[in-house]
Amino acid sequence: MNHFTQFENRPLADQLIEKALAYKNNPRMDISKGLGKRVGCIFLNPSLRTRASTQIAAMNLGMEAIVMNMDKEGWALEMKEGAIMNKGTVEHIKDAAAVMGTYFDVLAVRAFPSLVDKKEDSEDYIFNQFIKYSGIPVISLESAIRHPLQSLADMITIQENILSSTKPKVVLTWAPHIKAIPHAVANSFAEWTLGCGHDLTITHPEGYELDDKFTKGANIEYDQKKALEEADFVYVKNWSAFNDYGKILTTDPAWMLRETHLNKAPQAKVMHCLPVRRNIELSDEILDGKRSLVQKQAENRIYSAQAVLSMILE
Numbered sequence: 001m002n003h004f005t006q007f008e009n010r011p012l013a014d015q016l017i018e019k020a021l022a023y024k025n026n027p028r029m030d031i032s033k034g035l036g037k038r039v040g041c042i043f044l045n046p047s048l049r050t051r052a053s054t055q056i057a058a059m060n061l062g063m064e065a066i067v068m069n070m071d072k073e074g075w076a077l078e079m080k081e082g083a084i085m086n087k088g089t090v091e092h093i094k095d096a097a098a099v100m101g102t103y104f105d106v107l108a109v110r111a112f113p114s115l116v117d118k119k120e121d122s123e124d125y126i127f128n129q130f131i132k133y134s135g136i137p138v139i140s141l142e143s144a145i146r147h148p149l150q151s152l153a154d155m156i157t158i159q160e161n162i163l164s165s166t167k168p169k170v171v172l173t174w175a176p177h178i179k180a181i182p183h184a185v186a187n188s189f190a191e192w193t194l195g196c197g198h199d200l201t202i203t204h205p206e207g208y209e210l211d212d213k214f215t216k217g218a219n220i221e222y223d224q225k226k227a228l229e230e231a232d233f234v235y236v237k238n239w240s241a242f243n244d245y246g247k248i249l250t251t252d253p254a255w256m257l258r259e260t261h262l263n264k265a266p267q268a269k270v271m272h273c274l275p276v277r278r279n280i281e282l283s284d285e286i287l288d289g290k291r292s293l294v295q296k297q298a299e300n301r302i303y304s305a306q307a308v309l310s311m312i313l314e
């Protein structure tokens with residue numbers, strides 16, 4: 001594996017899940033694998049889980065992680081080709097990424113979308129500049145359109161919590177939020193869930209259709225109540241509109257998942273990538289109750305990152 005940016009194929013996903021579970025069982029089994037190697041973790045946006053879990057994963061492999069919060073600690077980066085840099089940006093991505101390529105063996109980058117320029121976001125322009133100019137393997141720590149380390153952790157969590165041998169019914173439900181939120185988590189969750197062969201239903205208010213590049217093969221159901229019937233896993237997430245790009249079309253609180261929504265899904269487990277806006281996206285009763293898998297997902301972020309780093313080191 002060279003870069004890790006998206007779902008590639010089922011055999012690779014299965015291999016990553018298996019590797020992650022082996023590391024979960026024995027986190028330091030490959031403690032010398034990354035000796036003498038460095039991963040640079042570049043954050044253009046805030047993070048708790050991704051930052052800490054990637055560092056722990058690197059440490060478990062004997063690898064050194066250097067974290068740079070570029071939005072606060074680094075020079076403001078210019079991303080535009082041919083820019084005349086007479087304003088706020090200090091250093092061009094060409095120069096900065098090339099330097100990173102000489103300092104690190106692997107680069108890991110978080111670059112959220114603008115939610116303003118649909119074309120640039122859809123091309124994952126900023127993230128791809130790091131690939132283009134660093135010349136080393138790059139891992140996505142959430143780009144404008146995908147969050148593959150989160151999805152890998154989610155697939156591990158689903159696998160650990162499947163009750164029967166039959167195909168689980170997975171439901172991705174939109175939830176209200178006070179801000180315009182990226183599509184990356186929802187896109188990737190759909191991409192990985194479908195890629196791993198699960199049955200996926202997506203429910204959201206009209207106007208919140210995701211890019212169909214990620215949802216082809218899913219059942220789209222606008223009636224949330226109907227969508228949730230007999231669900232085994234319910235993934236709760238807000239995203240802003242994709243068609244009317246970056247807009248908030250509704251904040252209808254009826255879409256916030258509560259226990260009563262799950263009357264017809266007694267076995268349903270509830271997932272969220274965190275951070276979660278309590279009692280806006282998801283109710284306390286669900287987050288603090290028996291259905292919640294959110295802490296297990298967060299824990300699995302370590303092993304998802306460790307499996308990916310390990311495979312890149314090979």
Ligand SMILES: NCCC[C@H](NC(=O)CCC(=O)O)C(=O)O
Binds near residue numbers: 179181182
């Ligand atoms: N990495 C996990 C989620 C990151 C981001 N959430 C946020 O920006 C939440 C911000 C807030 O709640 O104010 C998202 O959904 O893509």
Ligand SMILES: NC(=O)OP(=O)(O)O
Binds near residue numbers: 046047150275
């Ligand atoms: N789930 C997730 O990516 O969390 P952070 O934004 O805290 O890294």
